[in-house]
Amino acid sequence: MSASLRAESELMAAPRKGRRRRSTALTKSDKIWLSLMVGIPATIHILLVWIPALATVVLSFMEWDNLLPIGEAQPVGFRNYWVIFTIFDTNLFPAMFNNFMLVAFLFVCSAVGMLFAYLLDKNIRGSAIYQSIYYFPVVLSLAVVGFIWKSTMFSRDSGLLNTLWPGGRIDFVGDSTKVFQFDLPFLDFPLGLSRNFAALLLAMAWRHIGYVMVLYLAGLKAVDPGLREASAIDGANEVQTFRNVVFPSLKPINVVVAVITVIEALRAYDIVAALNEQRGTEVMGTIVTNALVGEGGGRVGIGSAYGVVLLLLCLAFIIWYVTNHYREGEKA
Amino acid sequence: MTSVNDAPIAVSPLSDDEFHDIQNEVAKRNKQKLTLPRVVLQGFLITMALIWLVPVGTAVYNSFRNYATDTQVNGAFAPPETLTLENYRTAFRVGEMSSTFLNTAIIVIPALFITLFLSSMVAFACTRFSWKFNILFLVLFTAGNLMPQQVMFQPLVQFFSRVPWPDFLSAVDSGSLAGTKASVILVHIAFQIGFCTFVLANYMKTIPKELGEAAAVDGAGVARQYFQVVLPLTRPALAALATLEFTWLYNDFFWGSVLINRGAERPITSSISVLNGAYATDFNLIAAASIMIALPTLIVYLALQKQFIGGLTLGANKG
Numbered sequence: 001m002s003a004s005l006r007a008e009s010e011l012m013a014a015p016r017k018g019r020r021r022r023s024t025a026l027t028k029s030d031k032i033w034l035s036l037m038v039g040i041p042a043t044i045h046i047l048l049v050w051i052p053a054l055a056t057v058v059l060s061f062m063e064w065d066n067l068l069p070i071g072e073a074q075p076v077g078f079r080n081y082w083v084i085f086t087i088f089d090t091n092l093f094p095a096m097f098n099n100f101m102l103v104a105f106l107f108v109c110s111a112v113g114m115l116f117a118y119l120l121d122k123n124i125r126g127s128a129i130y131q132s133i134y135y136f137p138v139v140l141s142l143a144v145v146g147f148i149w150k151s152t153m154f155s156r157d158s159g160l161l162n163t164l165w166p167g168g169r170i171d172f173v174g175d176s177t178k179v180f181q182f183d184l185p186f187l188d189f190p191l192g193l194s195r196n197f198a199a200l201l202l203a204m205a206w207r208h209i210g211y212v213m214v215l216y217l218a219g220l221k222a223v224d225p226g227l228r229e230a231s232a233i234d235g236a237n238e239v240q241t242f243r244n245v246v247f248p249s250l251k252p253i254n255v256v257v258a259v260i261t262v263i264e265a266l267r268a269y270d271i272v273a274a275l276n277e278q279r280g281t282e283v284m285g286t287i288v289t290n291a292l293v294g295e296g297g298g299r300v301g302i303g304s305a306y307g308v309v310l311l312l313l314c315l316a317f318i319i320w321y322v323t324n325h326y327r328e329g330e331k332a
Numbered sequence: 333m334t335s336v337n338d339a340p341i342a343v344s345p346l347s348d349d350e351f352h353d354i355q356n357e358v359a360k361r362n363k364q365k366l367t368l369p370r371v372v373l374q375g376f377l378i379t380m381a382l383i384w385l386v387p388v389g390t391a392v393y394n395s396f397r398n399y400a401t402d403t404q405v406n407g408a409f410a411p412p413e414t415l416t417l418e419n420y421r422t423a424f425r426v427g428e429m430s431s432t433f434l435n436t437a438i439i440v441i442p443a444l445f446i447t448l449f450l451s452s453m454v455a456f457a458c459t460r461f462s463w464k465f466n467i468l469f470l471v472l473f474t475a476g477n478l479m480p481q482q483v484m485f486q487p488l489v490q491f492f493s494r495v496p497w498p499d500f501l502s503a504v505d506s507g508s509l510a511g512t513k514a515s516v517i518l519v520h521i522a523f524q525i526g527f528c529t530f531v532l533a534n535y536m537k538t539i540p541k542e543l544g545e546a547a548a549v550d551g552a553g554v555a556r557q558y559f560q561v562v563l564p565l566t567r568p569a570l571a572a573l574a575t576l577e578f579t580w581l582y583n584d585f586f587w588g589s590v591l592i593n594r595g596a597e598r599p600i601t602s603s604i605s606v607l608n609g610a611y612a613t614d615f616n617l618i619a620a621a622s623i624m625i626a627l628p629t630l631i632v633y634l635a636l637q638k639q640f641i642g643g644l645t646l647g648a649n650k651g
Contacts, residue, residue: 029554030553055486130377130380143605148387151616206387276608303486314478322475
């Protein structure tokens with residue numbers, strides 16, 4: 001990947017080099033300035049983001065209790081991975097399942113966000129007020145969102161979800177009864193969506209929809225109104241115009257929203273960790289952290305192996321997005 | 333719509349400004365026209381807006397009521413028996429908010445300024461000049477910002493505990509960066525440089541190259557081009573980013589809670605879980621605490637809404 005990007009960047013660089021030669025060549029002090037301007041931030045970023053990520057990959061092949069000196073770490077090959085992917089471990093698959101539920105659900109929310117944006121883009125009265133209202137949860141931390149919903153929506157005695165729920169009163173924070181579940185041949189316990197995680201999904205939707213809405217509103221403003229008019233003159237109805245004209249021209253925003261949705265869903269941590277329920281709501285982010293600190297502390301190898309699984313899931317989308325963005329940037 | 337527009341144009345040629353005035357006038361008139369689809373649409377939007385306000389509205393209302401004797405017995409929407417500030421007082425005291433709010437300020441302010449400064453330099457160097465690896469660096473920063481933070485945390489803890497740090501600079505006597513606010517600031521900078529560089533690079537691409545080149549011909553070096561030509565022109569993007577980054581850094585929960593062990597040393601958002609222990613079932617107390625924590629970001633949002641949304645859309649749109 002990097003080789004092809006570099007090749008492209010050189011293609012880009014060729015004409016500019018010529019232009020620069022016409023003006024002023026870089027002096028020695030210019031070069032020092034430029035290397036400092038890139039060097040200092042790049043050092044901080046690589047040292048504190050990329051090297052730790054690589055170190056986690058290395059640690060996932062080790063067995064090490066983090067109370068002992070690092071020299072005591074023993075290489076164990078793929079044993080940590082073998083442990084987490086087989087019946088010796090009951091954390092990984094439920095957590096992964098919750099993350100996948102979250103990805104699917106947040107995609108639905110993204111579609112709702114797009115709908116809100118489309119409706120608000122229709123030049124209606126009070127549009128600015130609606131936007132502010134739908135958007136304000138985005139400025140709250142997901143930890144705080146969790147607590148607000150816990151205080152008013154989830155509780156057994158006074159929570160508003162209970163007034164809507166047809167059955168008996170339920171504590172939506174702690175009840176890990178499954179809404180639905182299914183068996184997998186290689187697991188001796190069922191996977192499914194628990195009530196308390198379903199409740200968290202609603203709280204996350206509250207924040208996600210406004211976020212996506214704002215991104216699409218900006219995108220819709222950039223759609224050429226001439227295209228819409230032309231489509232209307234050709235006799236297309238509103239749905240056809242949206243599907244064939246508006247949606248395709250939103251492609252850059254669609255890519256950004258897809259990435260935000262997937263990455264937010266995979267990295268979900270704050271709301272689950274803040275409410276700290278032991279059962280039903282675990283996600284990849286919390287099982288990584290719990291294996292490294294807290295009660296299960298010291299299982300660095302296992303925790304790192306969880307981390308690498310999460311990292312690989314995220315990286316697949318990161319690489320897709322980054323190549324997409326910078327390749328199109330080159331063409332422009 | 334077009335027929336209304338055409339009429340005045342036929343009478344006399346209009347300047348651009350006049351034309352825009354008329355367009356606005358037409359838009360306004362269209363806004364006021366009430367048709368059945370418009371009414372349905374308004375009804376839908378109002379309903380959704382009310383639903384959106386329910387969680388926070390109920391939280392605000394009940395934060396002024398007693399939970400055990402009032403809300404739990406009479407329900408969340410009942411008229412109050414008494415209105416009290418007791419929940420706020422207790423939450424402020426139990427959550428040690430006077431020190432945790434201060435901790436947040438100590439962490440967020442330097443992290444914000446250093447991040448913006450460093451990332452504007454990278455964006456400048458990578459977009460205004462072409463050298464061998466500039467795209468590679470931009471890719472690295474963009475990708476780094478999207479990485480899952482939990483994956484970096486164990487090696488970072490090990491790293492920080494090996495970096496010597498004088499005790500008089502922190503409240504933790506570990507002799508290293510472990511457990512200090514400085515370590516949280518460093519991690520914030522390292523992560524947020526990614527997003528800010530991405531946004532600022534997109535923005536700087538739209539500033540004409542000729543401006544820098546003209547300055548270069550006049551003998552301005554790279555440093556002067558950055559400080560006196562490009563940076564002033566980037567101010568709108570920096571303002572938008574500052575607003576957005578403020579809320580993100582303020583809202584950080586993860587780093588504040590895993591890098592800092594002692595409750596009173598933590599930033600405000602990370603300290604929220606303290607209340608989940610002893611007061612887990614006093615829901616009105618939790619509501620009061622949440623509202624106090626949410627207040628600074630809500631104020632910034634209401635005051636600087638345009639900047640805020642500008643920052644987000646800058647990140648989404650390509651320059």
